[in-house]
Amino acid sequence: MSTGIIANPLSAGGRTGKRWNRLRRALEAKLDGLEIRFTEGAGHATELTRELLWRGCDRIVGVGGDGTFNEIANGFFDRGRLIRPDACLGLVPTGTGGDFQRSLQIPSDPDEAIAVLVRGRPLLIDLGTVTYRAYEGQTRSRYFVNLTSFGMGGEVSARAKNAFGLFGGKAAFFWATLKTFARYRGKPVDLMLDDWDRPRRYRVLNVAVGNGSFHGGGMHVCPRARFDDGVLEVTVIDDLSVLTLIKDVRYLYNGNIYEHPKVRHFRARSIKATSPETTRIEVDGEPVGTLPLEITILPRALPVLVAGDSTLAG
Secondary structure: OOEEEEEOOOHHHHHHHHOHHHHHHHHHHHOOOEEEEEOOOOOHHHHHHHHHHHOOOOEEEEEEOHHHHHHHHHHOEEOOEEOOOOOEEEEEEOOOOOHHHHHHOOOOOHHHHHHHHHHOEEEEEEEEEEEEEEOOOOEEEEEEOOEEEEEHHHHHHHHHHOOOOOOOHHHHHHHHHHHHHOOOOOEEEEEEEOOOOOOEEEEEEEEEEEOOOEEOOOEEOOOOOOOOOOOEEEEEEEOOOHHHHHHOHHHHOOOOHHHOOOEEEEEEOEEEEEOOOOOEEEEOOEEEEEEEEEEEEEEEEEEEEEOOOOOOOO
8 A cells, every 4th residue: 555644843842843754764663665744834735645645655644733634635635526535634733623534533652643543444425515715805615524613613723723832732622712702793694504504603612513513623513423424513602601601611622512502503414604793703713714614515425534443334
């Protein structure tokens, strides 16, 4: 099996680049026929993935964080079609947020993650397709592998990126959440799911649309999400006071978020959202634009390597 390695040396505040020599030796000890590429900026991982797939690589391994994995997943497609349907995605997580790997149950230890590449099995996961307004004003579309959110999530993602050099992933997101919430006010959002007869308006703190379960450095916001069930989890958090958020912050992490009285839970295959106010969105942890937004699901579209004894559905 030929393997393409796409490494983001700037992930985790540059720590991936500093650890690269050790990571490379570990990869070369377990995998043969490596073709190694390094990303140089936004969107580059998508271009590199397409290049490696067209060259015949059977396995594309991302070394980085959630943003890198998202770009690589997008690179598996060209004009909406898989370049190599039998090729699979593998993860060596070295980023800060770690939400996609957490949802997939991929170990954080690089040696253990590489063992999954060697002995794991492919899981055909769903993908979300999200269309949104980019910051520059154009309408853009991309796939997401883990989770898209809008409301406070978009604001937090942007602020957390600036904190990664000071904190670890979970701490950076937690700090950014509290810092953002101090000034954030809930947004009126018109939400339309599947075959609802009309949109419903909610005043929301945040809406999470999950293919995976986690975002924000470990917040367990879509605990019932499954990667291969053809449905997306939609978690709507109503506007909250600062005191309520601080008092009940445990609900964001303990998997019991649906028990909170200010949380609504839906399941859907298509989601549309608009707002009369500027409402920012994030896609797999990356702040990319604002509402309006439209999401559809692409069932069982991408093979991803997971541990052979994983409890994920297969």
